[in-house]
Amino acid sequence: MKIKSLKLYDTGYCTHPEKIAYAKGSWKQIRFPATVGLLQHPSLGYILFDTGYAEHFKEATKKFPYSVYAKLTPVHFTEEQSMKQQLLLDGIHPEEIKYIIISHFHGDHTAGLLDFPTAKILTFAKAYEDIKKRSKFGTLLKGCLKDTLPIDLEQRMTFIDHNPSMKLAPAYGKFEEGYDVFGDGSLLAVDLTGHAAGQFGLFVHLHSSKIVFLCADAVWLSKTYQNLVFPSKIANLLTSDSTSYRQNIEKLHHLSQASPEIEIVPTHCEHTWDKIKAGVYYE
Numbered sequence: 001m002k003i004k005s006l007k008l009y010d011t012g013y014c015t016h017p018e019k020i021a022y023a024k025g026s027w028k029q030i031r032f033p034a035t036v037g038l039l040q041h042p043s044l045g046y047i048l049f050d051t052g053y054a055e056h057f058k059e060a061t062k063k064f065p066y067s068v069y070a071k072l073t074p075v076h077f078t079e080e081q082s083m084k085q086q087l088l089l090d091g092i093h094p095e096e097i098k099y100i101i102i103s104h105f106h107g108d109h110t111a112g113l114l115d116f117p118t119a120k121i122l123t124f125a126k127a128y129e130d131i132k133k134r135s136k137f138g139t140l141l142k143g144c145l146k147d148t149l150p151i152d153l154e155q156r157m158t159f160i161d162h163n164p165s166m167k168l169a170p171a172y173g174k175f176e177e178g179y180d181v182f183g184d185g186s187l188l189a190v191d192l193t194g195h196a197a198g199q200f201g202l203f204v205h206l207h208s209s210k211i212v213f214l215c216a217d218a219v220w221l222s223k224t225y226q227n228l229v230f231p232s233k234i235a236n237l238l239t240s241d242s243t244s245y246r247q248n249i250e251k252l253h254h255l256s257q258a259s260p261e262i263e264i265v266p267t268h269c270e271h272t273w274d275k276i277k278a279g280v281y282y283e
């Protein structure tokens with residue numbers, strides 16, 4: 001089975017010195033967009049890959065301890081930029097989103113979850129277990145805002161990594177093991193633990209035979225894997241497992257060389273933003 005279409009959306013941005021994401025960069029503040037993918041599956045309907053920023057992010061970060069998040073990471077978005085509002089403009093109602101795939105539980109990926117109360121949620125158990133065991137304050141240190149998670153999350157959630165994994169074809173480079181999300185070959189999830197525990201990426205197999213790799217936050221900037229220039233050491237404070245983080249970047253580098261026809265799309269890269277501004281639509 002192939003995915004009919006993939007559209008990317010921009011839900012706002014935060015700012016950080018470039019050097020944090022790219023050690024050879026400057027201390028100048030640059031913008032990191034929070035992007036979201038909308039996939040159309042031929043029989044299952046609409047699927048979101050992450051949910052970006054939404055008003056719930058502002059509500060969650062009003063009070064201590066989560067107000068610290070907003071202070072450390074200045075965030076810019078309007079209500080119109082939430083996925084709910086942008087989808088309505090595209091004629092898609094929240095109930096039409098059948099599944100939401102959450103790559104990891106950082107606030108800029110989960111903030112829109114509350115806007116889609118009927119969607120089933122797919123993620124890795126490894127990612128959820130890491131958040132579940134922590135207190136509200138403890139999750140903040142992991143970049144997660146527990147207040148953005150729906151109260152019925154556990155009833156609606158299924159774990160992709162509870163299925164048996166499969167060996168991937170050589171075309172996926174050093175990503176040798178993955179999970180067939182719906183058992184139909186349309187979406188393959190690969191563990192990208194590093195940036196966050198249990199974070200994963202998604203190989204999207206499109207109707208045209210094109211493959212897009214939504215790699216979430218395995219890198220913030222594409223030039224990180226292109227040039228193998230890693231984030232500054234300060235970023236280690238935000239990283240769950242810095243050894244795996246580097247290994248994933250090396251795997252992305254290898255993939256980009258070995259299978260250049262696979263388009264690698266990181267959530268927060270400026271080039272992903274450029275694609276959205278240019279109206280890129282994958283079929």
Ligand SMILES: [Zn+2]
Binds near residue numbers: 106143217
């Ligand atoms: Zn993240």
